[in-house]
Each structure stands twice: as C-alpha cells, then as structure tokens.
Amino acid sequence: MGFIPISINEYIKTHLKNNPSESEKELRKRLNSALSDYNKEIKCSCGNDIWVIGSAAAGNSCFTCITGERIPTDDYEIESAIKKRENRKGHRHIDEMDPSEIHGFFMTMDMK
Numbered sequence: 001m002g003f004i005p006i007s008i009n010e011y012i013k014t015h016l017k018n019n020p021s022e023s024e025k026e027l028r029k030r031l032n033s034a035l036s037d038y039n040k041e042i043k044c045s046c047g048n049d050i051w052v053i054g055s056a057a058a059g060n061s062c063f064t065c066i067t068g069e070r071i072p073t074d075d076y077e078i079e080s081a082i083k084k085r086e087n088r089k090g091h092r093h094i095d096e097m098d099p100s101e102i103h104g105f106f107m108t109m110d111m112k
C-alpha cells in the first residue's frame with residue numbers, strides 16, 4: 001500500500017495516453033507548480049501534505065481530500081515527493097496508520 005513512485009516525465013506520458021486532449025505543456029506546468037508548492041511545505045487545508053499529482057489537477061490538496069479515500073492503493077505520486085516524505089523522520093502520518101495502530105499509539109502516549 002502507498003503511492004507508486006513515478007517521475008514527472010513518465011507520469012506525463014501515461015496521463016497523456018489516457019487523456020489525449022490534454023496539453024503536455026499545461027500538464028507539466030501544473031505538476032511543476034504543485035511539486036514546488038509541496039517542497040515549500042505548503043499543506044492541504046486539512047493540514048496534510050499535498051498530493052502532487054492530484055494537486056496538479058484539483059488544486060493543492062492531500063490525497064484524502066481529493067479522492068475521499070484514506071490510503072492510496074494504486075495511485076501515483078512524483079518520486080521526489082515520496083522521497084521527501086520518507087526522509088522526514090518522526091513525522092509519520094496518522095492517516096497512514098491502521099486504526100489498531102492508532103489506538104496503540106495513543107495508549108503509549110497516555111502511559112508516558
């Protein structure tokens with residue numbers, strides 16, 4: 001589970017194959033701007049990291065706010081954004097935990 005990493009170029013190729021009427025230039029511009037917003041730590045209105053690929057189409061929002069789903073299953077994300085997420089230590093998102101884990105997490109916090 002989680003995002004499937006993809007490069008901007010690869011994603012553009014895939015996306016244009018499925019949406020031949022879209023302009024490559026526009027798409028690239030929107031992806032680059034969403035990625036640079038992501039790198040500037042711009043967050044979704046709910047406080048989560050934005051989903052770069054979805055934000056290119058729907059405006060800066062996180063995966064959950066755009067799709068209504070809690071966890072990505074076979075959705076793409078730009079690989080440099082994924083790397084950045086993984087490098088950030090100690091900031092694991094509660095959204096990515098399963099409910100039993102969240103329960104355990106809060107139990108541990110209570111005991112401290």
Ligand SMILES: [Zn+2]
Binds near residue numbers: 045046047048061064
């Ligand atoms: Zn959100």
